[in-house]
Amino acid sequence: MKKDKTDKRLYKIIFLNSGKVYELFSEGVTSSGLWGFIEVSDLVFTNTEGLVVDPTEEKMREEFKDAHVLHLPIQSVLRIEEVEKRGQCLIRDRESGEKITPFPVQPQGRSASD
Numbered sequence: 001m002k003k004d005k006t007d008k009r010l011y012k013i014i015f016l017n018s019g020k021v022y023e024l025f026s027e028g029v030t031s032s033g034l035w036g037f038i039e040v041s042d043l044v045f046t047n048t049e050g051l052v053v054d055p056t057e058e059k060m061r062e063e064f065k066d067a068h069v070l071h072l073p074i075q076s077v078l079r080i081e082e083v084e085k086r087g088q089c090l091i092r093d094r095e096s097g098e099k100i101t102p103f104p105v106q107p108q109g110r111s112a113s114d
Contacts, residue, residue, distance in 0.1 A: 008027050009027065009082055010025060010026075010027060010044065010082065010083050010084070010085070010086060011025065011026050011027070011028075011029045011040075011080055011081065011082055011083065012024075012025055012079075012080070012081040012083050012087065013025070013026055013029065013040055013072075013077065013079075013080050014077075014078045014079040014080075014081075015072050015076045015077045015078055016076040016078065016094065017076070019094050020091050020092065020093065020094055021078065021090075021091070021092040021093070021094055022060070022089075022090070022091055023087075023088075023089060023090040023091075023092070024043060024044075024060060024064075024089050025043070025044040025045075025083075025086045025087070025089065026040045026041065026042055026043050026044060027041070027042035027044060028040065028041035028042045029041075029080055032071045034071050036073060036074050036075075037071040037072060037073055037074065038071070038072045038073075038074060038077050038080070039069055039070070039071055040069065040070040040071075040072060041068070041069045041070075043064055043067070043070075044086055045057055045060070045061050045089065046086075054088065054089070056088075056089060056090060056091050057088070057089045059091070060089050060091070
């Protein structure tokens, strides 16, 4: 796989978070300045302007919306792959490996008591 120096790299990061396996995409991965951590920056999510909404990706987008950089403990990182194109963001059960879909998703602007 040849890359031009102007091409952005894309990484698939698979890591453990709260007993679940997260798979997300990023344009930046490096050793963190914090000892024992991996730095993940420039998270990549799909455009939200379409009609089809992936609830898993929406959950991840909401969870990481205020994060400029993720510092993941090295022991929580299962795998980092440099990929050519972005795939689907996933949250899997740690034990079974089954995809977890957070459903139902509460519409924006509504509280749980509405």
